[in-house]
Amino acid sequence: MKPMTVVTSLGVALPAANVDTDQLIPARFMKEPRSVGYGQFLLYDLRHDAQGEPKADFILHHPEAGKAEVMVSRRNFGAGSSREAAVYALVDDGFRCVVAPSFGDIFASNAVNNGLLPAVVTEEDAEQLLAALGSTPGAITVDLEALTVSVGAVSVPFTLSPVWRTKLLNGWDDIDMTRQHTDAIATFAHQYAEQFPWSAPFPPDAALIGKG
Incomplete structure (x- = not known):
């Protein structure tokens, strides 16, 4: 995995709670090999209408969204089934960090094992970040060494297991830890x-x- 220290990129706001793994990648797409690129399936049913047409106002369809490496959302992100493909979809779409007040336990573990940082902030701080980003992608910095997330003048702390922090800082998997x-x-x-x-x-x- 690629070591992570500071991620300075664009960030996108997804102001929704309980974004579960079936929303992150609907089960019908999991029959596809990962080689096709799971990023195209990320949040598919939220990004498209009933006829499969893209929703122009959805944040991931913004012209600059393809450059975003950080997503900010609300509590219980990644709840639901244990499908690791939910993490694949985020990683394949270019994301290196998700910021939220809480995560599904298995999702968070899968995230770290695939080089995706699950940064836990308070609900109040999540709302500050969401408001600072607004409805368009905006500059954001995630500092894994200092354990902070910053958007403009808003800078908040986040928490992460020390073991997971070590793995991400070094780009290590479980074998490397041993x-x-x-x-x-x-x-x-x-x-x-x-x-x-x-x-x-x-x-x-x-x-x-x-x-x-």
């Missing part, structure tokens, strides 16, 4: 083998020793 303890693991394995030599498995050809 590898940072390689020396300690090797030391433990050596000491354990010396203390409990009887616990080590026999070599594959042990049964042949003394025969022939």
Whole structure:
């Protein structure tokens, strides 16, 4: 994954609560391989009318929205089913961070594992950011080192698990998190083998020793 420190980009406001994973990517699109690009399916039923025509006033259809890397929304973002494709849709559409007062637990975990920052702010601060962005994409800065989100004169703190913060700052996955303890693991394995030599498995050809 790409390391993240500061994201300075355009941000878009999605002033809705309970944006669930079926809204983020409707189930009917999950039969498609990811190679087609899941970004085209992001929020599809909110972006289009019943006839499948784009809603011109929807924020993601704004001419500048394609440059946005940050989305600000309301509470309970990513609730619903555990489909990781919801995160794929956001990432494939260019988003690197979603700011909201709360997230679905599985969605947040999937987000971090795919390099997408789920930044948790208070409901009051979310409303400030939404108001500052308004109905058009606007400049926004997300500082993962300082744990702040800023739009113009509005700057608010956000929270994130320290482990998730470490993963995103370094672009690490779970295997990388384990590898940072390689020396300690090797030391433990050596000491354990010396203390409990009887616990080590026999070599594959042990049964042949003394025969022939």
